[in-house]
Amino acid sequence: MAKAATKKAVKSATKAVKSGRRVAAAKPTKSVKDAAPAKKPAPVRAPVVSKDELRAQLEKAQTTITTLRTKNREATRAAKEAAARIASLEAKVAQLEKTSSAKEKPTSAAPSAEKPVKPRGRRALVKAAPDAPIEPAEPVLADSETPEE
Numbered sequence: 001m002a003k004a005a006t007k008k009a010v011k012s013a014t015k016a017v018k019s020g021r022r023v024a025a026a027k028p029t030k031s032v033k034d035a036a037p038a039k040k041p042a043p044v045r046a047p048v049v050s051k052d053e054l055r056a057q058l059e060k061a062q063t064t065i066t067t068l069r070t071k072n073r074e075a076t077r078a079a080k081e082a083a084a085r086i087a088s089l090e091a092k093v094a095q096l097e098k099t100s101s102a103k104e105k106p107t108s109a110a111p112s113a114e115k116p117v118k119p120r121g122r123r124a125l126v127k128a129a130p131d132a133p134i135e136p137a138e139p140v141l142a143d144s145e146t147p148e149e
Contacts, residue, residue, distance in 0.1 A: 049057075
């Protein structure tokens with residue numbers, strides 16, 4: 001009978017919505033049944049292992065542990081050696097860069113020392129050597145004049 005009542009309530013709510021009126025929707029009531037206790041599956045029993053088999057498994061596990069420990073020690077030692085090698089190579093590279101940069105500086109300064117800078121104009125000549133006699137610039141010759149030799 002409870003199921004029939006819920007169907008009627010749902011039908012009346014749908015009619016109300018269809019007709020355009022706003023009516024508080026009636027919530028269908030659920031009938032709560034007592035849940036039956038769930039059946040638990042029977043626990044799966046582990047196969048019975050003899051003491052000799054357990055001892056063999058234990059010995060095998062212990063040998064595996066010792067081999068893994070030795071491999072770990074060797075790997076750690078190799079990693080430390082590699083780190084030391086990397087550090088020494090980085091130091092060597094830094095030293096070589098320092099020496100190469102020291103050698104490059106004089107070579108870049110040498111070409112600038114070879115070319116003396118010529119002062120331009122009369123004022124520059126006066127500033128360059130105030131005690132030096134000022135030589136007049138060559139006179140500009142006209143097209144018809146030729147210099148004497």
